[in-house]
Amino acid sequence: MLIDTHAHLDLAQFDADRAAVLARARTAGVATVVTVGVDLASSRRAVALASENEGIVASVGVHPHDASTLTGEMLGELRKLSEQPGVVAVGEIGLDYYRDRSPRDVQRRAFQAQLAWAARLGKPVIIHDREAHDDVLRMLQDWAGGLGGGALAGRLGVLHTFSGDLAMAERAMALGFYVGFSGPVTYPNARQLPGIVQAVPLDRIVVETDCPFLPPQPHRGKRNEPSYVRLVAERVAELKGISFDELSAATTANARWLFRFEDRVLNGKTELESR
Ligand SMILES: [Zn+2]
Numbered sequence: 001m002l003i004d005t006h007a008h009l010d011l012a013q014f015d016a017d018r019a020a021v022l023a024r025a026r027t028a029g030v031a032t033v034v035t036v037g038v039d040l041a042s043s044r045r046a047v048a049l050a051s052e053n054e055g056i057v058a059s060v061g062v063h064p065h066d067a068s069t070l071t072g073e074m075l076g077e078l079r080k081l082s083e084q085p086g087v088v089a090v091g092e093i094g095l096d097y098y099r100d101r102s103p104r105d106v107q108r109r110a111f112q113a114q115l116a117w118a119a120r121l122g123k124p125v126i127i128h129d130r131e132a133h134d135d136v137l138r139m140l141q142d143w144a145g146g147l148g149g150g151a152l153a154g155r156l157g158v159l160h161t162f163s164g165d166l167a168m169a170e171r172a173m174a175l176g177f178y179v180g181f182s183g184p185v186t187y188p189n190a191r192q193l194p195g196i197v198q199a200v201p202l203d204r205i206v207v208e209t210d211c212p213f214l215p216p217q218p219h220r221g222k223r224n225e226p227s228y229v230r231l232v233a234e235r236v237a238e239l240k241g242i243s244f245d246e247l248s249a250a251t252t253a254n255a256r257w258l259f260r261f262e263d264r265v266l267n268g269k270t271e272l273e274s275r
Helices: 018-027 040-052 064-069 072-082 104-121 133-147 166-175 193-199 226-240 244-259
Strands: 002-007 030-036 056-060 087-096 125-130 157-159 177-181 205-207
Touching: 002 205, 002 226, 002 244, 018 030, 018 226, 030 040, 030 087, 030 226, 030 244, 040 056, 040 072, 056 072, 064 087, 064 104, 072 087, 072 104, 087 104, 087 133, 104 125, 104 133, 125 133, 133 166, 166 177, 166 193, 177 193, 193 226, 205 226, 205 244, 226 244
Parallel strands: 002 030, 030 056, 056 087, 087 125, 125 157, 157 177, 177 205
Antiparallel strands: none
């Protein structure tokens, strides 16, 4: 059994065949999918998907690309949304200095505001970090320092599609973060990632697709989907020199503890409407 801890099931790329995508995920052994919002509208769609299917849980938040759209009013709407059943996290939030679609100071303010909100909610955070390692780590350190333990202790969130170095992973894990691995671990030209996978302890790893983006190796250039999390898990198991069963049991337990969801399992009974 596997959990895809990061998917964007609400996106239009899945409109034509969402039910078939979920059926394939079930067949591949994916019990639960965390579908992640990137702005208010997609967060709403994520929550709707979670309410329609037992095997889907949602995360709500504003991506750093859209940081300049975040207003106090929107934060109020997100807050209301986060009270809905099936919302397990705040995200994805963070900093993206690669695309710089919002000014960096605006990104940092939006990140800060959403971290503070997650702390009040007592929900873990899903972090997007691209070429912003130092600032992300510094802000997470400050945030973690102000939390003073509490409900989030040891499970502050996840650095999704981890792209930092091992030193960063170690500092984040010491704060109480998990490390999320996705398609890039399967790429033959991945240089740093295999060593990081080997060094990160099994009890701090979660697997994800980030679909429809970042398809794993045999599907590169095509749409990614939750069933392919199996390929990520197989590669992580191979790198760690353990069985697939051991890897999947550990990462599933990690994801359930991190996001505190009961056994929300994809089943054949709840079919999604195409939207
Ligand atoms: Zn994402």
